[in-house]
Amino acid sequence: MAHLLVTGGAGFIGANFVRRALAAYPDGRLTVLDALTYAGNRANLAEVADRIRFVHGNVCDADLVDGLVRDADVVVHFAAESHVDYSLQDPRPFLSSNVEGTFVLLEAVRRHDRRLHHISTDEVFGSLPLDGAERFTEESRYDPSSPYSATKAAADMLVRAWVRAYGVRATLSYCTNNYGPYQNVEKFLPRQITNVLRGRRPRLYGTGENVREWTHVDDHNDAILRIIADGRVGETYLIGSDAQWSNRALLELTMSLLGRPVDEFDVVPDRPGHDLRYATDSTKIRRELGWRPRHTDLADGIADTIDWYRRNEWWWGPQKDATEARYADIGR
Ligand code: NAD
Ligand code: DAU
Numbered sequence: 001m002a003h004l005l006v007t008g009g010a011g012f013i014g015a016n017f018v019r020r021a022l023a024a025y026p027d028g029r030l031t032v033l034d035a036l037t038y039a040g041n042r043a044n045l046a047e048v049a050d051r052i053r054f055v056h057g058n059v060c061d062a063d064l065v066d067g068l069v070r071d072a073d074v075v076v077h078f079a080a081e082s083h084v085d086y087s088l089q090d091p092r093p094f095l096s097s098n099v100e101g102t103f104v105l106l107e108a109v110r111r112h113d114r115r116l117h118h119i120s121t122d123e124v125f126g127s128l129p130l131d132g133a134e135r136f137t138e139e140s141r142y143d144p145s146s147p148y149s150a151t152k153a154a155a156d157m158l159v160r161a162w163v164r165a166y167g168v169r170a171t172l173s174y175c176t177n178n179y180g181p182y183q184n185v186e187k188f189l190p191r192q193i194t195n196v197l198r199g200r201r202p203r204l205y206g207t208g209e210n211v212r213e214w215t216h217v218d219d220h221n222d223a224i225l226r227i228i229a230d231g232r233v234g235e236t237y238l239i240g241s242d243a244q245w246s247n248r249a250l251l252e253l254t255m256s257l258l259g260r261p262v263d264e265f266d267v268v269p270d271r272p273g274h275d276l277r278y279a280t281d282s283t284k285i286r287r288e289l290g291w292r293p294r295h296t297d298l299a300d301g302i303a304d305t306i307d308w309y310r311r312n313e314w315w316w317g318p319q320k321d322a323t324e325a326r327y328a329d330i331g332r
Helices: 012-024 042-051 062-071 084-089 092-112 147-166 188-197 217-230 247-257 283-289 298-311 313-330
Strands: 004-007 030-034 053-056 074-077 115-121 170-175 177-179 203-205 211-216 236-239 244-246 266-268
Touching (some): 012 217, 084 147, 115 217, 170 217, 177 217, 211 247
Parallel strands (some): 004 030
């Protein structure tokens, strides 16, 4: 395997990616660049600490990034502020990490002619109507609804422009909602699971009709490895499991897997600008690169995730009270 530089590799998806990439390429060289924001945690990489180089630094630091990109063959760019609710409360860090950070990385990749894979999100396409069969495709129009998705869309536009204007060798992927181990307790599933484990009631926004498509983090990362290996430069790929669930139905499933009454949760005020439905058509990556999700039973995947949170309170416990205090500030 080439020398990989993984930005944001101490976060949820990035750390799972690092483990997966090293398992797929046992002799590979891998460097992680991560600013260790509230969302980054070196403990996420403990099992592979002796197999990687870890650099604590910011993707906006042009000198640092230049040297790291020069030494790498392929850059996989996960680093971002990732939580929609926090972006609504305080957009500033999203502009800096998501937009400026991507710009700094692109300039280094351009200077050193390195291959880049940029991690985007299906959220850049905005909201689909609740009733209807329409899905996002690689041709869907950008229509972001939150500061988070607007900054991710801006970053994507920079990547696309650097491909066209400078011939940068980049690919982009847009995955749906991920779940699995090491996800920050701010996100929907870990928040509800850890609420129940702490004896608190889960919190459902608004009507709970909003639909999300749930992809296991290992399936997402396998898709990224497929794109790095065989993706076509300049191309974009949607990644999705087809497991589309309303938040209410998913919460009820989670409660039953936790052995609790399915309606034992509170309804709280809705998220402003809350996208109604996400659904992707991932035919392109399935057909061109032979990718398929392996975690096709969502109940099984959530049961495994619940089990992980039960066994790893040492990991999520220290974040839990601060996260709930932040939610209390925003009334959700
Ligand atoms: P996360 O918040 O768990 O992790 C983000 C990581 O990036 C953290 O380790 C953090 O310290 C690091 N980081 C943030 N700003 C940085 C900066 N300026 N310089 C260096 N490091 C910085 O996020 P995640 O859920 O793992 O998401 C990773 C990527 O995948 C993001 O780009 C996100 O937009 C995208 N994505 C996420 C999902 C999802 O469901 N979580 C779905 C599709 C795409
Ligand atoms: O679709 C991909 C995106 O998925 C990624 O780009 C983002 O980084 C990631 O955070 C995620 O965004 P969402 O806003 O969809 O995820 P979140 O976990 O915040 O919320 C999922 C749904 O659950 C959403 O409709 C809001 C709702 N929700 C969330 C929380 C935290 C609740 O009903 N209650 C909650 O407590």
